[in-house]
Amino acid sequence: MADKPRDQDAFVNPFNVGGGSLMLAWQLKDKTVLIVGGGEVASQRLDSVIGTDARMVVLCPQSGLNARTRRYIELFPERITYHDRTFTGAAELNEVDLVLTAIDDHIQSRDIVELCRQAKIPVNAADIPDLCDFFFGAQIRDGPLQVMISTNGNGPRLSGLMRKKLQAGLSGYEGEAITKIGALRAQLKKRAPGVGGPLGRRRMQWMTQVCDKWDMEDFTQLDDSMIQGLLDEGWEKERVPTIEELGGKPIAKKAPSQETGSHPAPTSSFSNAVPWSLGLITGAALSFAYIKYARLS
Numbered sequence: 001m002a003d004k005p006r007d008q009d010a011f012v013n014p015f016n017v018g019g020g021s022l023m024l025a026w027q028l029k030d031k032t033v034l035i036v037g038g039g040e041v042a043s044q045r046l047d048s049v050i051g052t053d054a055r056m057v058v059l060c061p062q063s064g065l066n067a068r069t070r071r072y073i074e075l076f077p078e079r080i081t082y083h084d085r086t087f088t089g090a091a092e093l094n095e096v097d098l099v100l101t102a103i104d105d106h107i108q109s110r111d112i113v114e115l116c117r118q119a120k121i122p123v124n125a126a127d128i129p130d131l132c133d134f135f136f137g138a139q140i141r142d143g144p145l146q147v148m149i150s151t152n153g154n155g156p157r158l159s160g161l162m163r164k165k166l167q168a169g170l171s172g173y174e175g176e177a178i179t180k181i182g183a184l185r186a187q188l189k190k191r192a193p194g195v196g197g198p199l200g201r202r203r204m205q206w207m208t209q210v211c212d213k214w215d216m217e218d219f220t221q222l223d224d225s226m227i228q229g230l231l232d233e234g235w236e237k238e239r240v241p242t243i244e245e246l247g248g249k250p251i252a253k254k255a256p257s258q259e260t261g262s263h264p265a266p267t268s269s270f271s272n273a274v275p276w277s278l279g280l281i282t283g284a285a286l287s288f289a290y291i292k293y294a295r296l297s
């Protein structure tokens with residue numbers, strides 16, 4: 001088998017110069033997402049959108065709601081506006097920022113996409129990949145860690161299988177470590193405020209050195225006073241102390257994280273449900289989220 005292209009040969013992969021999609025972590029706070037349909041796929045859309053702090057509108061006759069969608073509507077009445085009807089026309093798109101259709105009516109789905117195009121609203125139609133502005137993907141989430149696997153529409157089942165493999169390779173410390181790094185960065189910015197310039201460069205350099213020198217597990221030990229200690233002994237003195245110097249200990253590695261699935265159980269507990277970002281990403285992106293994974297059904 002030929003050697004795999006190295007980083008510097010990135011152009012060798014034809015998908016790097018066209019045919020791929022832009023991978024992003026889409027921020028939906030205070031935006032309105034319209035979900036048309038209330039069956040299996042619609043409930044999976046709710047799994048993804050509920051953590052983003054978006055408002056949601058679900059359009060679907062009562063008779064078409066599956067148990068999971070029904071549960072979401074019951075648990076989050078202040079976040080989800082439910083209408084017991086089918087899609088009625090262009091007026092449904094007023095004040096809507098994003099549309100997800102998950103219906104078993106191909107012609108209606110196509111019509112909705114057309115209306116979204118006219119209104120310039122991004123749309124995903126679960127049954128018509130060719131008309132989608134973006135795709136969903138298999139997801140791994142651990143606190144602020146978000147990993148999305150996409151096959152760009154080619155093999156959704158394989159996305160799910162790869163999710164399981166990647167999940168097995170994670171230590172289980174990542175989400176907590178990233179949360180602590182977020183807290184450290186916030187405190188550092190208080191001591192060294194502003195954007196750009198020599199101070200900004202020094203700040204980025206120091207953060208990079210700390211992240212490179214410390215193990216992921218080390219960060220999980222940081223509490224408020226250790227963060228201040230790290231800034232006193234590290235940032236102020238232009239060095240990177242060890243976790244032991246700050247009173248921490250090297251800790252045993254956790255077993256690989258458990259298989260949890262892409263779709264969390266609906267829960268009304270705020271601390272367990274804030275906030276997922278609807279991410280069009282592969283790799284990890286940060287936002288603050290605390291949600292546990294377990295399939296409801």
Ligand SMILES: C[C@@]1(CC(=O)O)C2=NC(=C\c3[nH]c(c(CCC(=O)O)c3CC(=O)O)Cc3[nH]c(c(CC(=O)O)c3CCC(=O)O)/C=C3\N/C(=C\2)[C@@H](CCC(=O)O)[C@]3(C)CC(=O)O)/[C@H]1CCC(=O)O
Pocket residue numbers: 044124125126127128129132134135136137138139149150151152153154155156157159160161163261262
């Ligand atoms: C990843 C995941 C995320 C999620 O949905 O949250 C996801 N599909 C998942 C599972 C899955 N979907 C299907 C099967 C049956 C086996 C099979 O058909 O392969 C399985 C397997 C299963 O259920 O295990 C059927 C299917 N899927 C699409 C169509 C329409 C079509 O292709 O025409 C049809 C009906 C085809 C038909 O009628 O024959 C289309 C799309 N499905 C996508 C995402 C987008 C591309 C993702 C990518 O590029 O990787 C895209 C393009 C649009 C979109 O949905 O945004 C989730 C895995 C979650 C996980 O396990 O973690």
Ligand SMILES: NC(=O)c1ccc[n+]([C@@H]2O[C@H](COP(=O)([O-])OP(=O)(O)OC[C@H]3O[C@@H](n4cnc5c(N)ncnc54)[C@H](O)[C@@H]3O)[C@@H](O)[C@H]2O)c1
Pocket residue numbers: 036037038039040041042059060061063064065066085086087102103104105108126127156
């Ligand atoms: N993208 C994916 O991953 C994926 C996976 C499986 C299936 N699909 C496709 O997605 C579609 C939905 O699949 P499902 O499993 O959720 O089907 P489902 O039968 O469980 O749900 C369909 C829902 O659409 C509702 N509905 C139908 N017409 C409507 C309208 N005009 N307005 C509002 N609601 C309406 C029904 O009441 C029902 O709730 C199907 O076309 C299926 O082929 C996509």
